[in-house]
Amino acid sequence: MIYLDYQATTPLAPEARDAMMRWLDGPDGTGFGNPHSPHRMGRQAAAAIELARDRVAALFPAGGKVIFTSGATEALNLAIRGSGSGGSVAVSAIEHSAVGDTAKDAGTAHVLEVGKDGLCNPAQDLPADTRLVGVMQVNNEIGVIQPTLEWHRKAKAANALFLCDAVQAYGKAEVTGADMIAISAHKFHGPKGVGALWVRDGIELHEVQTGGGQEHGLRSGTLSPALIAGMGAAADLAREQMAQDADHVAQLWHYARDLFHGWTLNGSADARYHGNLNIRKDGLDVARLMSDCRDIMFSAGSACASGSGRPSHVLRALGLSDAEAKSSIRLGFGRYTTLEQIEQAARQINAAAEAQA
Template sequence: MIYLDYQATTPLAPEARDAMLRWLDGPGGTGFGNPHSAHRMGRQARAAIELARDQVAALFPPNGRVIFTGGATEALNLAIRGSGRGGTVSYSAIEHSAVGDTAQDAGKSHVLNVANPGQCNTRQDLPDDTRLVCVMQVNNEIGTIQPTIEWHRKAKGAGALFLCDAVQAYGRIEVTGADMIAISAHKFHGPKGIGALWVRDGVDLHEVQTGGGQEFGLRSGTLSPALIAGMGAAAAEAKERMEQDREYVENLWRRARELFGNWTLNGSEEARWHGNLNIRRDGLDVARLMSDVRDVMFSAGSACASGSGRPSHVLKAIGLSDRQAKSSIRLGFGRYTTLEEIEAAAGRINAAAEAQGL
């Protein structure tokens, strides 16, 4: 099988797996202690968590703290619900549903328009009562990079906080400034089931999930040393090889663009993470294509909404028709993808598309 769905999840880095193993010990081991216990095993587990916290923090701006969560969805909920009540939450039209649905459920919300290249520009007004602005750094479906620095400034000028979903950016490109930033470990070669919310010093949140208050009184529940150690190791590895990974992905991108030269690219060619190739061929039956190319793992859109039958809200937001959106596929690649896999996948996908008479 050929795996080209890096936006959905990434392969676990060997370094992350190795870091996790000690904290998965069974009877007779010493790594299964509760990190919130005061005895020696608990303190050892807690030390592993704090080391990982430092490793994760190293890829964030200074002057903030890392709060571990069960993933980016929980982190985004904590940020949106915990940052205040009343007022309007403004978010871009291409945000993940973890932002859009939560903003709508939390109270008044306002959608920011996105231009055809897939970017949410700051030449639009915010409601006067905006309390929080949410713009992701890299879009998960089309890979476009958003002007988050400008949006942070605009939010600050309006007296609002700025929340950035950096799930697709963290570990790949420099994470820009914000008041709060959400990430998920399995998007940068860490384990699933663990994420974090970075909170700038001086930003006050209130608890949205009651319990033991283990994470700074904001996130209750026993932390997993194994998952957090794996996340920390993945973050450290991403920091070490970020430039190497970027150059490698650029080479894969150039070859993929050649191989899919007769497809139409969705979103900007330049202002995007080049490990995301979202393309379309008008009239393509994507369901048939995926059935015909079962040994290549790619997406018909966002994995989070697969099977819904609805056209991608992201592709609709940048001006595509329902028909065009449903004729699009997303190929995601990265650190562990080989050039040979890109070439083999392209051959099979192109042949299957041509068999449809396209």
């Protein structure tokens, strides 16, 4: 079996798994303490969380705080709903539904257009009542890198906050400036079920999830030392290996581009994270392709939308027809992918696609 769906989730790093085990039980059986309890076991668990918080914070801009959440969806909801109400929330046409749907529910959503290359041009106008702008750093479906620094400056000029979904960027590249940044651990070889919202110093949010007042009084609920320790270890490893990982995925990208030379690339070839290859072939029946290549794990779109039967809103935003969008596949690779796996997958996918002609 060959795994090429790194945008959906990444394999858990052994280092992250090892860090988690200590806080599930531990060698002495005392690692399960509640981090909000005042006794020794609680204080030990709380210390593990703070160590992980420092490790996660090391990959964010200086001057901010890390709020742990259950994942990026919760982090994005906290940012959008917790930053106010009313006014317009301007988001790019290719945002994840956790941003797009929440923006619609939390205020007047204004959609920022993207070009055929998938880039969201910061020259376009914002509504006069814009209170929040949301543009992701790396798109989860097509891998295009957005001009988030320019959008941050545009938002500031409009007296609006800037929110960046950096789920696909964190741990792989420098996370650029914003007022709030959302991430999810399982996208950079950490465990599922934990993420974070980074909030710049001076930004005031109000509590969205009420209860015990944990996490700076903004996110109530008992924290999981095991999940957070795993996230911290994954972040620390990503920081150490970022350059090495980037070189590796670039090599995989160029090799894959040669192997899939008869396919059309979706999105910019230049402003792109190299661990994402979204390509299409006219007339391709992707459902049949996936059935014929069942030992290769790849996607017909984002994992969150797969199975809906609807064309990808991201590909449609690029101007692709329904037929073109439905004839596209996404291959995602990263740290643990080998050149041999790319070659074997390309051989099988190309053969199955040619058999449909």
